[in-house]
Amino acid sequence: MSLAAMTLAAERSPPQRIAAKRWARWARPALGLVLPVILAATWEFVVRMGWSSGRLAPPPSVILATFVDLARTGELQRNTLVTLARVAAGFAVGVVVATALGAATGYFPTLRRLLDPSLQALRAIPSIAWVPLFILWLGIFEASKVTLIAVGVFFPVYLGLMGAIQSVDRKLVEVGRTFRLSDLGMVRRILLPAVLPAYVISLRSGLGLGWMFVVAAELMGASEGLGYLLIDGQQLGKPAEIVAAIVAFAIVGKTTDWLIALTAAPFLRWEDVVRQT
């Protein structure tokens, strides 16, 4: 093949290849949407044809309309903000306490022997079992809800951080000792960065539990919040409102999780992981 022919061949193929690549980039994630879209469209069709009333299981169009309606009156935003504030407060309290205790028990073996057995015993109790007690102690308003969420957030963060500190590579700690780092320097330059990946994961699973527990707290008695929308929808027989609230939970929950991952990403770029595609 002559040089000119080779150049020509090389010139001809790229646009096609780029187009194929662009197609692959969109098509691959879209594949996951095929099943839910087919199911939703089928249900919509079934209701439209009058084969089902769709009263208890509203079709997608009704859910969307309810969602838009709730958003237009501001009810959706107000309730979302209330729930978000509860999760934020509970998450903050849970993370602060769990980080302090997890760091202390991970770093000092004596403290671990003193505290960890009690905390593990508490962990064995299903957290929802605390609700009646929290209500007796703290009343039925915000304090008991935030406390329940904090308890839910606490355990994964505590366990994750303690375990991460204990499993820091002794060989890297030795590098720190070789360069005569102070205790503070050792924490700042070796322990913190070594622990960060596991800590971020524990924060994310803690947040997941926080969202789970806010629903439990709001189901048990609330006058506002997304959980209240669930109850309200049940009591007034409005299944579309329930599903709309569930969708709102999914969106806000996923967004907050993504925010943690996004915030941590610049600090974890060094990790030797398989990139997600």
Place this chain on the structure above:
Amino acid sequence: MLILDRVNKTYPNGVQALGGVTLEVALGEIVAVIGGSGCGKSTLLRAISGLDPATEGVIALDGESIKAPHEKIGIIFQEPRLLPWLKVADNVGFGLGDRPKSERRQRVAAALNRVGLADKAAMWPRELSGGQAQRVAIARALVPRPEVLLLDEPFSALDAFTRADLQDHLLDLWADAKPTLILVTHDVDEAIVLADRVLVMRPRPGRIFAEVEVDLPRPRDRQSAAFDFVKRRLLVALDRSLERTAASDTEIKAEAGAALWW
């Protein structure tokens, strides 16, 4: 001058890892320590580094007793042990935390240049090959300009080509500031290529059993007859050190001595 005087090391479980090691190493000398596994050679190195201090006896550098890691003593481990969250350049500068930024940057750049990895400064450790990573570890240990550099089987995890390359490179770097090098190895060739003096250790408890001078000009030709001669003497001593006869040390030593004279 590094002095060890009747150094003992007994672990809390009662195992005596070192039993009376006495040694003098002059500034700029290169000493290799070889011996079977479990003979205490790594324990000896860790005692000198101050990471695992001796339980008895004295280790002193320039008259100063070593009981904890010391700024004049650097160490290179079998694995590179780079901090995975720091870029290559920051790893090299890790021991310069207290210096002004401009000095730090300049010394790191010079060190990376010296080990031939200037173009890798902005990379993550995971992006390096095994040999490159170990070169970064060498640069990191040399940047604070230690008086004594301890090496614990530094090239044993590398392939033969990379190993030979890094051995030459280490000698090159050593010639810059001529620190004292103490090298633990299980590779007889490596010991002879690098060292002025090879110590053979014997286990239970770990002690120095024989000493072989390597009086060959550098760079040393691994194929030369003189190299082979030293190697044979060293192998005889090593062989004797591994014997588990009831014979006393002095007997074995006399026997080995005779073999050395041969």
